[in-house]
Every structure is written in structure tokens, then in C-alpha cells.
Amino acid sequence: MGQIKYQLPAEEILAPGHFACPGCGGTLAMRYALKALGRKTILVIPACCWTVIDGPVPFSAAGVPVFHTAFETAASAASGLKAGLEMQGDHETTVVAFAGDGGTFDIGFQALSGAAERNEDFIYICYDNEAYMNTGIQRSSATPFGAWTTTTPSESPKAENKKNIIEILAAHRIPYLATTSVAYPDDMIAKIQKAKEIRGMRFIHVFSPCPPGWKFEPEDSIKISRMAIKSKVFPLLEIFDGVDYRLSHEPAGTPVRDYLKMQGRFRHLKEKQIEEIQKTIDEEWERLKSKLVSSKRTRQSNGGPLAKERNLFHVKRGEALRKE
């Protein structure tokens, strides 16, 4: 997909002068997300790097309204905000919860699951930098196996695998799920634009490298993002209704070693551990492949409903129930 020619929406909604670190993946994620969403957007931001990045009072870099909310309430505050707009006759504004991995995988998970189960009509964007970066690099359940953080020091790096948030959300059968990366703005913008047209709960998982937290030079952010995708560490996916899996990009399958070696947070890893990580990646990829194959089979036998029709189905099902 590196060869595809594409044009990004030209308008820069995110203003310069924000408070992000150089090379911040989460800030690129916001920049592209806003390009895809346009100005008729309201952001709900829980405690995360973006609490700081948007700027202190009276400044706000986002260019759209921002409601700063408590750490664990992105999904619940967004649910209420959307309901409030609907009741005032505003059916157009896109409500977006924009949260880090801590606020999504950990402390905000209950509210997220609740909103997903209710199929609330907003977009949840998680910019995943794989640890609590705003508080100074502590492990979250999004931190990968073997990584150093300040709470998983090199003598005892993280011993558990990263939580598979996508599978968990797929199990909620929400209309649209996508993973994307700041290294592929075309992919990210296309997916967020698609999400914008779908009703119900939509979840976008953005792989967002963090130079100070992962210990690499800011100019390598995009390179590291690309390597995460090429090495199958982070598959680029779309999942419709939690069951219909589509791969956005077939990765080359470069060795994970190259990806790990670029980052100080993995410096302590022994060859044996790197092999273990590679094995896990390969196994996970096989599982994903079987889902892709069965999705394709189902699509073929069903004649492959388009996302738009499926979305109508979601909306109509609720209306029909109410009428009965």
C-alpha cells in the first residue's frame, strides 16, 4: 500500500502550538482523525496525553470542541453527550471519544464495554502507545510482553501478553472495528471516514509510537510504525459486526527482531525471549488467518452485504422492535 497515491484532506483542523512531544504518534493520530472527521465534531477526552497536548486554559489546539472528562468515562460521557445532542435535534455532529490505551484497555474498559453493548452512536478512537505515558511510562494492559516500563523494570519486564482489545470488542458485535496506524494516513483517514458514515458504536484502534516511552529517536516514529505492521506485530484490519474480518494490508512478515531492536524498551531482551515473541506473533497470525478465511466463506455464501446495508439493518432492527 506504500505505492498507492492518495490525497489527504488539505484542511488542517489541529492547530500548531500544541504540547506534544516531538514524534508523538498520538498527535499524528489526532491530526489525521480531524482531517477525516471535519469540523462538525465534538471530542471527549479522558485523562491521557491529550489532556496536556490540547493545551492549558485558555488554549485549545484541537480546533473542535473538547470536553475533558474523568479517566474512566470517555465512553459513558460520550454516550450522554450524543444523547443530549440528539434530544436537541442535532443528528449530524460526530461525537468522538479520543482516549489512550490506559483509559481504554484498563480503567475505562467497563464504560467502553457498556457503551459497546448498548451500541451507542459514537466513534471511539484509542491511540495506543502501550503504557501510561502521561504519568511517566508505567505498564498498562496494552503493554506488550517483554517491554520495559518504570513499573516493569528491565530486571522483571512485563511478563504478560498485551490484552487483545480488538477481539474483546469484536465479541460485543459492534458494527465497525478497525485497526490503523499513523504510518499509513490513507488507511487511517479512509477508515475513519467509513466509520463516520456508519451508525452505532465504532471503534478505531490506532498504533501510536511514543519516542520517550519506547526509547527511540522522534524521527523514527513512522519507521517503527511501519515495522510494527510489516512484522505482523499490529495487523491492519476491519471487522464488521464483530464477525466479518477483512485484512487491509498483507504484511511482508519481516522478523520481529528488527522491530524490537529499534526500541530501548526491549533492549534487555535475550535471544530466547525474542524467539518466544516471534512464535507468539506467528501463532496469533494463524488464528487471525482462520478468521479471515471463514469470514470470506461466509461473505461468499451470503452474497456479501455491504457495510451500509448492514448498518441500516442495525438501525431498523431497533425500530422494528419498538414497533412490535
Place this chain on the structure above:
Amino acid sequence: MGVNGKDSLIHPSIDKVVVIEGTHAASHAVKLARVQVIAAYPITPQTGVVEKLSEIVSHGDLNAKFIKVESEHSAMASCIGASISGARAFTATSSQGLALMHELLHWAAGSRLPIVMVNVNRALAPPWSIYVDHNDSLSQRDTGWLQFYAESNQEVLDTVLQAYKIAEAVSLPVMINLDAFVLSHTSEPVAIPKQELVDEFLPPWKAEFKVDPANPHAFGALVGPDAYMEMRYKLFEAMEDAREVIRNVDSEYSEKFGRSYGGLVEEYYADDAEVVLITSATAVSTARIAVDEMRSLGFPVGLAKLRTFRPFPVDEIRSLAQRVSKIGVMDRNISFGATGIIYQETKAALYNAPVRPKLFGFIAGLGGRDVTPETIKEMYSHIMNNDTPESETIWVGLKQSQKS
């Protein structure tokens, strides 16, 4: 007793009189207030509020979104989201649910959002209890919420309607408390006012500040030490202003609907009393009986009903203090390591007052322990028979074997 509304079930403002539980009185008020977003989670003994509201919304009797959230924490967060969009929002909870909301109570008040919440006062666990006391709401003292305590189901309905008017005037959230079971599950006649009169009294809320893509701003962003204190001062000021707003709204309500609750404090035979008991919620009704009986025997006793806890009615209590020689406070709560909470607050209100009568602090009715007219009379007797209290907390109705 004209003031409490119980004998005013005939008034031109009344649409109908129904016999309903306290929880349903709250639900009817939410409908009359034309609330736009409800977000709630069930907890005994609040469930009646949300069940009735589910019916009302499902039947199309109220045009609102009802978000059936997965926790009280999300209930308050959703109300905050709805309110910052400019919609009128409501939730209801009790006890553990209120405790879970604690962080978001600060968020609602700090965001200056006029959310209204009904809390059914229930004792906190452990040990598990579903019965009344007031530690749940009083633990939320410093969150920036106004707090009302209702004596009757009629007062629940009337106070919810008043609450939106007050909240939207001062940009602060309001909590209306009612006693578990004693009100929540007890049916009483309740006058339902005519919708058109409620609409006149409570027009749609026009938010001065809200999230609006046409006018983008950040809400609740970081501030440094150069601005935080001023924002807190504004909140403090709004709560101070609320005192006058509460009095005015109560008067306006009285003119329109024929029922008044005396603003922040309602006195009962306090004018010529030598001994006055301060208490709140349903214990007030019981205390009225005790006062009637003791007055008929010639005892100069009176009563002050604390309708609001926040803002605390300092002026009203000081005025009372000028007229009586002794004041008792009945607390249906206990602050461990200190005393009853309303006793502390009363004491604090009087410290700089010109006249300071003797204060007696009683703890009674915890975890649903019955408060009967006899319980209240025991308090009056204790005050009359002692020049000063024997200790800072006098536990009434405690089983003797447990007393050290």
C-alpha cells in the same frame, strides 16, 4: 401545618391527586420537568424511580433518551456528557451507587452543570443494609452539590421541580434525598401539578456554555495555580448565591402551586420555644408528633426542619439561636472520630454567632433503626433535664448491652 402541603390537596394548580411511592413521585417530577436525558443504574431502594421512568419514556409520555448504563459511575458521566451538550439531565441512585459516583460528583459541580439527582438515603455497607441513614449523601458534603432532604412524597416531587430551577440559575448540580423505605416504598397522596403551569415555572434550559462545533472551546482543560483558585471561588460564590435563589424559588413555587417548604429551614413551634430540635427528612414528621404531644402537656419545645444541608442554613440557625436557650440536633449519621455531621455543622455555624445556646448532639436511626415519637421525646427530655450534654454524641435507641 399549612406550610407542608399535606392539607393542600385542593388547589387550582393540581391536575390530579395520586397515591404513590416516593420513588414514583420523583419519576413524575422528572416527566413534568421535561428532562431530556436520563442515565441510571438500578439499586435498591431507588429502583422504583428508574422503573417508572422506563415506563414513562417507553409509553412516549416523556420525550427523553434513557441510557441504561452499566454502573452508577457511568450514569453520572453520561449525565455530565448530556448536560455539557445543553440537555436537561437526570439520574437517581442510593448509597453504594452514590459512593461509586463520588469522583464524578466533583466533575459535575466543577463543570458547573445543573444536573439533578435523586438519592434514596440508605446505609453504607458493610455490613449490608438497605435501610435508611444519611451517611451516604453526607459523605458527599464537599463535592459542590446542593443537597435537599425531603419529608414527604409531595415534597420529593415539588423539590425536584424546584431543583431544576435552582440548579439552572446557579449552574450547580442538585441532589434531592429521600429516606429509604420510609418514603421510597411508602405510598402517600401526591398532588400532580398541571403540566402547563410547570412549563411556565420551569421553561426549557438555555445553557450559557456548551460544546458547540460552531464555537469550539475546551471544557475542563488544565489550569495552573494562576487560575484554579478563582474558579473555585466562583463555585463557592455560586453556592452562597444559592441561598437566596432557594428562598425565591420556594416563594415562587408557593404562589403558583400553593405549597411552600420554608426555603432552607422550616420552623415548627420554634418561635416561643425554649428547646428546639434540629433534624431533617422523615424524622421531622415523627418529631412533629412528639412536639404536638409535648406542647399539649405544656413543654416549651419546638422543631427546626433542615431542608438543605448544602448550602448550610447558617443564617437560619443563628436566628434560631437568638430565641432559644438550648438546641438539640438529631443526626441520622455518624462521622467516626468526630460526632454527628449536622451537629458539627450547627456548632460551626454558631461559633461566631452573638448568642450561643447549649448544643446537644444525638445519634439515632442508623441503618433503619426506628425513630419513633418516643425516641424524639427522649431527646427533648435529655435536653430539658441537663444543663450541658453528658458527651458530644448521645446515642439514642442503642441496645443497652452494647453501651460501654
